[in-house]
Amino acid sequence: MASAVLSPRSGAGLLLAGLLGGVVLSLMVGRYPVPPMAAAGILWAKLTGAASVWPNEMATVLMQIRLPRILAALEVGAALSASGAAYQGMFRNPLVSPDILGVTAGAGFGAALAILWGVGAVGVQAAAFAGGLSAVGLTAAIGLWRGREGGAVLVMILAGVIVGTVFSSFTSLVKFVADPNNVLPAITFWLMGSLASVKTADAAVAGLGIVVGLGGLILLRWRLNVLCCGDEEAESLGVNVGRVRFLVIVCATLATASAVAVSGVVGLVGLVAPYLTRLLVGPDHRILLPCSVLLGGCYLLLVDDLARNLLSAEIPLGVLTSLLGAPVFLLLLGQSRKAWA
Amino acid sequence: MTAAAPLLAATGLACGYGRRKVVTDVSFTLAAGEVLCLLGPNGIGKTTLFKTLLRLQPALAGTIRLAGTDAADLSRAQMARLVGYVPQAHVPAFPFRVLDMVAMGRTAHLGPLQSPGPRDMEIAEQALEILSVAHLRLRPCTEISGGERQMVLLARALAQKPQILMLDEPTSNLDFGNQIRVLDHVSRLADQGMAVVMTTHDPNQVLRHATKVAAIGRNGVFAIGRPDDLVTPDYLRGAYGVEACVVETQVGRLCLPLQRGRA
Numbered sequence: 359m360a361s362a363v364l365s366p367r368s369g370a371g372l373l374l375a376g377l378l379g380g381v382v383l384s385l386m387v388g389r390y391p392v393p394p395m396a397a398a399g400i401l402w403a404k405l406t407g408a409a410s411v412w413p414n415e416m417a418t419v420l421m422q423i424r425l426p427r428i429l430a431a432l433e434v435g436a437a438l439s440a441s442g443a444a445y446q447g448m449f450r451n452p453l454v455s456p457d458i459l460g461v462t463a464g465a466g467f468g469a470a471l472a473i474l475w476g477v478g479a480v481g482v483q484a485a486a487f488a489g490g491l492s493a494v495g496l497t498a499a500i501g502l503w504r505g506r507e508g509g510a511v512l513v514m515i516l517a518g519v520i521v522g523t524v525f526s527s528f529t530s531l532v533k534f535v536a537d538p539n540n541v542l543p544a545i546t547f548w549l550m551g552s553l554a555s556v557k558t559a560d561a562a563v564a565g566l567g568i569v570v571g572l573g574g575l576i577l578l579r580w581r582l583n584v585l586c587c588g589d590e591e592a593e594s595l596g597v598n599v600g601r602v603r604f605l606v607i608v609c610a611t612l613a614t615a616s617a618v619a620v621s622g623v624v625g626l627v628g629l630v631a632p633y634l635t636r637l638l639v640g641p642d643h644r645i646l647l648p649c650s651v652l653l654g655g656c657y658l659l660l661v662d663d664l665a666r667n668l669l670s671a672e673i674p675l676g677v678l679t680s681l682l683g684a685p686v687f688l689l690l691l692g693q694s695r696k697a698w699a
Numbered sequence: 700m701t702a703a704a705p706l707l708a709a710t711g712l713a714c715g716y717g718r719r720k721v722v723t724d725v726s727f728t729l730a731a732g733e734v735l736c737l738l739g740p741n742g743i744g745k746t747t748l749f750k751t752l753l754r755l756q757p758a759l760a761g762t763i764r765l766a767g768t769d770a771a772d773l774s775r776a777q778m779a780r781l782v783g784y785v786p787q788a789h790v791p792a793f794p795f796r797v798l799d800m801v802a803m804g805r806t807a808h809l810g811p812l813q814s815p816g817p818r819d820m821e822i823a824e825q826a827l828e829i830l831s832v833a834h835l836r837l838r839p840c841t842e843i844s845g846g847e848r849q850m851v852l853l854a855r856a857l858a859q860k861p862q863i864l865m866l867d868e869p870t871s872n873l874d875f876g877n878q879i880r881v882l883d884h885v886s887r888l889a890d891q892g893m894a895v896v897m898t899t900h901d902p903n904q905v906l907r908h909a910t911k912v913a914a915i916g917r918n919g920v921f922a923i924g925r926p927d928d929l930v931t932p933d934y935l936r937g938a939y940g941v942e943a944c945v946v947e948t949q950v951g952r953l954c955l956p957l958q959r960g961r962a
Contacts, residue, residue: 450792580814584803586793590755591786595859596779596807640839641793644814 366649369639373652377432380659384428387667390419430556430564430620431662432655435627437568437617439654440647441610442628443635444575447582447643448606449514452636453690455628456490456614459514460521462625464493465611465618467525470532470545479563483619487567489525490615494607497521551624551676553662564620571613572651578606579643586641624658624676626683631657633686704767705730706781706863706894707752712761714744714751720759721747722915727923729911731862734886734895736905738930739915740938745898748915749867752896753784766862779807783856785866788848788873794839797851801826801836804858819858826854830884846877853884864888866897870904882908902930902954906945914938930954 364372385397392400396412400420403410410417442455449459456462468489472482500521501514529549536542575582581602584592589599614628631654632646639649658675661682665675705728715721721744729735739745750756752763754770763770765781773781783804791800798820805819815823827833832850835843840851849869856864866885870878886908889895899905905912905926912926916938922929935943935954942957 447793452793577812580806580809581811583795583799584806586795587791587800587803590750590753591784593755593775594753594779594782594784595803595855596776598775636793641795642799 364638366639366645369645369649370652373638373649373656377652377656377659380656380663381428381432384431384659384663385420385424387663388419388424389666390416392416392420392424426556426558426561427553427662428659429558430553430561431659433561433565433568434553434617434621434624435631435654435656435658436651437572437613437654438624438627439631439635439650439657440572440575441613442654443632443643443646443650444578444582444606444610445628446632447586447641447646448603450586450588451514452633453515453629453687454518455626455632456610457522457625457628459518460493460497460525461490461611461614462618462623463522463525463529465490465615466549466623467493467529467532468615469619469622470529470549473545473548474532474536474541476541479560479619483563483567483616486619487612487615490611490618491608493521493525494611498607547674548622549676550674551622551679552665552672552674553621554672556620560620564616567616567619568613571609571611571616572647574605574609575613576647578602578609579647582606582643582647622676625680626687627654627658627679629690630679630683630686633690705764706766707896708764709752710762710764712748712751712763713759714747714756715759716747716756718759722921723760725761725913725921727911727913729863729894729896731892731894732889733910734889734897734908735911735913736909736926737896737898737913737915738900738902738905738938740917741900743915743917743938745915746867748913749865749896749898753782753865754778776807779859779861781861782863782865783859783861785849785852785856785864785869787867787869787871788845788852790848791840794841796836797827797832797838797840797843798823798836800840800851801854801858804855807859822860823854823858826857827851829857830854844877846873846880849873849877849881850884853881857888861893863894863896866895868898868900870899870901902935902943905930906952906954927952 382394386392386394396416397420400410400412400417404421438456445454445456445459446452465486468485469482472485497514497518500517504513533542533545536545581597584595584597585602592599632650635646635650635653639645661678662675665673665678707729710726712725713720713723725748737745737749751758765773770778801823802815802819805815805822809815824833824836827836830850830853832847832854835847835851840848869881873881882904885895909926911923912929913921913923914929914934915921930945932944935941943954944957945952945954
């Protein structure tokens with residue numbers, strides 16, 4: 359892998375500019391186009407309480423539909439991207455991501471169960487967290503138990519596949535018993551991954567978990583760098599590896615599960631976004647984590663714009679992210695065959 | 700520093716995996732300025748003993764005292780301020796800059812959520828300068844040579860400001876020139892008061908650099924003494940299954956093979 363092409367400051371600046379541009383673009387495009395001046399005017403009116411000169415329905419589209427959706431896309435992208443970066447650092451492999459470790463499938467099962475029981479947004483998020491944590495716990499346990507003799511990464515990835523499959527079949531079981539008239543379609547659409555029906559309240563609840571999770575990861579940024587040297591070296595450098603690893607897993611899983619609770623299963627973002635960020639600003643988590651928050655948010659926002667606008671009917675977001683992510687995974691696989699040894 | 704308080708003291712140490720003891724009854728002390736080599740053939744328990752001393756695996760019996768304190772009572776950070784570990788050079792998973800890699804040696808001196816500050820970066824720069832590799836500081840660790848990488852890992856251990864250096868086969872995978880450069884640096888550090896423990900395959904490195912040698916023979920027999928007393932044709936025959944002689948030369952004692960190995 360090449361090292362950084364941008365200095366930390368210019369990388370962060372570029373990503374921030376891209377993010378702002380993405381937000382403005384996303385406010386404008388859609389079935390109901392909003393001119394840039396109108397978008398700016400309505401936002402300004404809302405912020406300052408000034409009288410709006412723009413049509414009311416335009417303001418409704420912007421404030422009730424597009425803004426919550428943009429917010430959710432930014433949150434979910436940031437959460438998946440930064441937790442992907444953290445998992446990759448901790449497992450010392452750019453090929454792992456929340457999906458590959460089974461976190462997403464576990465969180466998906468938890469959330470599906472919560473939808474089945476109809477327990478509301480906070481319940482869905484808590485269940486997603488519990489499911490995600492059990493899944494990644496199982497994967498890590500199998501990886502540590504079976505991977506001692508070498509090939510730990512391969513074992514970890516295969517364990518993630520199996521754990522993911524088990525949790526997906528639990529999800530199928532939930533779907534099987536769900537009421538086919540209302541609950542089953544809700545679970546099915548949600549599993550495809552979509553931000554189409556996001557409400558401001560959902561985005562706010564998820565935002566809390568995501569902010570706490572990402573905040574924790576950013577506090578641990580230097581320890582994550584040291585973990586990249588391997589467990590024995592990190593211990594000899596004075597890090598309590600078990601405790602740091604536990605904290606990283608809890609924080610990254612909280613962020614991922616909160617994201618899954620609001621967006622459903624949006625695959626491979628946690629692989630693609632950290633990969634691109636690492637190409638831009640290098641592997642140092644002090645810079646990598648904040649930048650992957652920005653890049654992940656921007657990436658998912660733009661992919662969501664594609665999902666809304668590419669065809670006359672909306673494409674599920676999860677479908678698009680997986681289609682875009684798969685080639686990147688293959689590219690990475692070609693580059694890092696060493697890591698499988 | 701006097702012999703009254705050895706920096707490292709092992710008493711009745713036994714190590715191995717699970718219940719299987721590989722090396723038993725290890726006792727020795729190490730003072731500032733001494734270089735202890737762990738010598739022995741492959742698969743005999745050198746690495747096991749080494750990792751037990753670093754507390755990377757539990758001791759099956761006995762105690763390790765570091766600067767007078769039982770190592771079992773030290774936290775990871777406390778231990779890292781006393782002991783710097785130099786692993787065998789390997790290509791890291793991510794292309795960290797050399798300077799950042801060396802700054803990782805400062806971790807034990809930082810708070811749990813702290814990153815290295817300007818003072819720590821200065822210490823990291825100094826460590827690179829001591830080893831004359833400061834020109835590498837902005838290069839990615841993945842794109843430097845094996846010898847350079849070994850120097851970077853040594854610099855990282857120096858940035859820990861330890862009193863004891865522990866090196867695991869520091870010259871494996873290095874060419875002739877780099878082997879000599881790395882070991883000369885280690886000897887110089889010992890002259891300045893560092894206590895050094897290193898594992899090696901090469902009896903000549905022991906004769907040239909060690910003040911003490913721990914020779915592990917077949918059956919996990921552990922012997923400690925002066926290199927001149929322990930590195931003998933008898934030991935080499937027993938441990939490696941080869942006939943060799945030890946000759947006195949103008950540049951010190953050398954060990955030379957007499958015939959092709961029968962092992």
